[in-house]
Amino acid sequence: MNLEASLLDLLACPSCHAPLRADDSANELVCTSETCGLAYPVRDDIPVLLIDEARRPS
Template identity: 40%
Template sequence: MSPDLIARLVCPVTRGRLRLNENKDFLISDAASLAYPIRDGVPVLIVEEARHLDEAS
């Protein structure tokens, strides 16, 4: 994912910034303690699809 796209995306819960995890397979919302999956290069920003940070590792 491009850094420009990541900078434009926000957490649907907090409207806060997201960051890409080390493996580049999740977008992390530190404010909500959620990890949103990236599937086939597409971020899935659906709360029901997100994992709690402790589950995402």
């Protein structure tokens, strides 16, 4: 995943507005909130920040 740190600082979870962290091994951006935890896919280095596209935590 090739996201700039400054972009990651600006992005927030669309569901709960918590900060996101990069999970390079899964190619996802993961919500840092303990109650939400949604994982958003990154396709071709473009974050897909749609709640319908997010993966629920296991």
